[in-house]
Amino acid sequence: MREDTIPKLSKDLCNRMLTDLESARRPVLEAIKCSLDNSRYNPKVGYLTPGDKRVRSELNVASVQKMSRAIFILEILLRNIETGAVNTKREIYYISKGEVKHNPELGPLDFTDQSESDSIIDFICEMMECYREDLNCYANDRGGQTYSNQLVVTEALPDGTKAVVDLSSLGTSPFQPKNRPQSLTLKAKKKIDFCLVVESEGTANTFVTNGFCKRNNAILMGAQGVPSNAVRGWCRLIQDQLKIPIYFFGDLDAYTLQNIFRTLKAGSAASLIRNSDFSAPDVRFLGVLPEDIKKYDLADYPVKENDIQEARALKKASDVLKNDPFFKDKKNKGLARILEWLLKNKRRCEQQSYFTVDPRDPLMPEKIIIEKIKKGDFI
């Protein structure tokens, strides 16, 4: 979205509301409904897209508070866009507290905790159909630390200049992608064969230290759990600009599959409006696959009934198989089968279990990964 679009859209919206009020009509704020029941999956597109459902907020006594808060926060965000200032959601929360403090008449708008102001910011994004980064509201850049001896990144800076980062010059330090990957351009110094996204940041670091990037013409990335906007956008960029295969290597459990891998590959229901830029549909699930347990005699263990998080993930898995359009689609049958296997066997196997194959060979996991890639042993 162009920088001047948001102020124009905002002014138009406020004008419409004022006109409605002048003629005693109820102004209506409309936004795309960002939820699973409004998610569609088109295998040709490869990510979750919004359906027809929209959330309508009509001004009445009950909604006047929410609307007033939305317009109040919008005014703060517009000011930021005008001056070029950026903020996190938490900072916006404190800025709004400061506004109330200095202008007691705004007292009724005061937020009691950050979750209230966060939901208002999300509502504005859904209404404007934009990313929060378009509103100069950035999330913390978490995850996505990238290592490569072939990749060169060029960043277009707000002042018009460019910064060029050759990842091979960083040694064992990673490159940290930004939440707004649109300003980055990628170039390969030498042909890059593949990109490997490792769920655990620590394991990715081990691979690099053991010389993964020296031996392979590859990009290695640590996802650090559920991929942030930065990781998702960065993977999309690698997919689009370098056109190389991307593999995901993580735990074999329901949480990894439905929360981490699905978000990376097809986006999430909560971010329907930005999945097009924040998902990498070409990414493949390299493992750990259920058959790897037998094949490599990996150490796995049963899902503990009293582990609330694991039990919840398994329960969610059965819902996901019935309701999630991504797993319901034929194209992702293989992934759905893994979920079914997990539900049936109630076992899990961690990515680090590859180290059990030959405990004295630190390169064994890397060897297995390369072997799997060569053999096409992925989904």
Next chain:
Amino acid sequence: MAKQKITSSSTAEYFSKNLQQVGFSSPTKAVLTTLKEAIDNSLDACEDEGIVPELYIEIEKVGAGTIKNTDLIRIKVEDNGPGLNIEDVPKVFGEYLASSKFGRGRCSRGQQGIGISAATTWAQLTSAKGARIITKTKSMRQAVSCLVEVDVKNNKGNLKDKKTISWDRPHGVSVEFVLDGRIQLQGEGGLITYLNGTALVNPHLNLRYKLLDQAVVKVDRVSDKCPDIPAAVEPHPHTMKLGEFIAHSHLFGRTTVSNFLKKGFSRITENTFQEFVKHGLNKKILNQLVDKTTDSQFKDVFSAIHKTELMAPSTRSVMIIGEETFSKSIRRLGEVDFFAVVTRKPTICDFKPVAIEIAVARLKSVQKVEGDDSPPVQVLRFANRVPLQFDKSACAMVKAIETVNWRSYGITQPKNSLPVGPYVFAISLVSPFIKFKNASKETVDASDELVEEIRRSLIQAGQRLSRHIKKEHREADLEEKLRHIEQFCPILVDCLCRITKAPEKRKKAATEGLVKLLGRDVNTAKKELDEALKHHKEAHAKGKIQIVEKKKAETEESEEDLKPPHPEFSEQSNEVIVKAKAEKAATKAKKKAPTKSKEKAKEKEA
């Protein structure tokens, strides 16, 4: 088998070693149980003679107890009952299982004749002194004072220090125990909770009590009528076992089996004999004498009775307090905001007649803590008008409360638990045969039928309460909406105008439009409130719900309270002002700090 000498013990010996079974399991419970037993005896004696009871209670610490961490406590209970003949005193206070009520099938508080003798035993065991009694009947010129001690070996009461004294009462009994114990005043097992509960279910009781160094508290009666204790009815044959049945037959002298059946049981008539014969009973047995009947013939009769469908037992033997009297009594609990009382028609549960009465009240003093984090409601349980204060979780009454969905009546309730909030749930269960879980009579057995009957009563009470609660919610809703108009309208319009850089003219027009819009919402809310008020009025008129009257100052409306919600809007929309006036009038029950609009209105007036 080892050769050991077999000895027999007296009942008193057994109980003296197992006092925990009858409510003396801790020093705190010992004080409460002693007081409870003395009061039960006094109230039963008064009601038996049709005397409206007046009790005076004194509890004080008189020194250190002999048991670790206890005090020496003096408990004195005086009544205006008929008094006891001196020859009955050792039986009542010093002999176990000596009772005038055992197995009579009446709804009296005491039944077996264990409690007060156990209290004497506890006093004797801990302070080496029994119970000090003063008694005077109408026919006695002077009162008799004596000390009763339990002869544990022989289960007999011994009189000591007997003397005549002058006592300024026409009749009555004063009983005084000095024993080791600990005093707990408040809380579920507290003495004050017990005394308040006793006053609640005994509206005809005049109670004065002095606890420790506190001033004397007086609780006046709200009914001058002594309750009619219904006469006992004969047992229902389906509630008996064979051995019991045969033993019962010997109580009626030399009579025929048919006569014994008619006299000894309820629900057996000439017609039912024909039914017995149809179910295989030899007709001759009915006409033969009881003492000539063999055990196998009794068995035939017994099985024929059980094969025959008989009418359910009569509910005549059950007494109730009544909604009107209960309503008066509940106000003695404290400052009550509103309440609902339900008296169910006596019914049969587990083949026993039962009457359930419920009072649910909201207390003003604890209103502020209403919400998810507030403590559970206070549950007052009564069995035959005696408060039950311990082991509530397993009790039929608590189980019944937990099974009702109180959320649908507007009361907060965590899942599968007691509801929370500033409410008191008083449940009175009256029956000549209450099935307690233990000898200390602290918990009523939760049979499915009984829980269901209590549950139905609670649902009735909940429905009545919900009319008032819904009205309150509507009022709060309307107030909230008015507050929203007042607070957010100017902010929203200001923000919109700043972003669009709109001129003052547009701002004014938008404000007018917004006030009109929100005024319509207020009208809708008012209609909902009117509907709720209508239902509430109907319920109030039928006496299904009662609101404790507020002081005049609280209910009167001042002109200032009827000011429009926001002065800015007063110039622009008369419609809203009129509605707001009407609404404020309806919602003014809750007094709130003056809002900004009121202050502005004042300034404007000035």
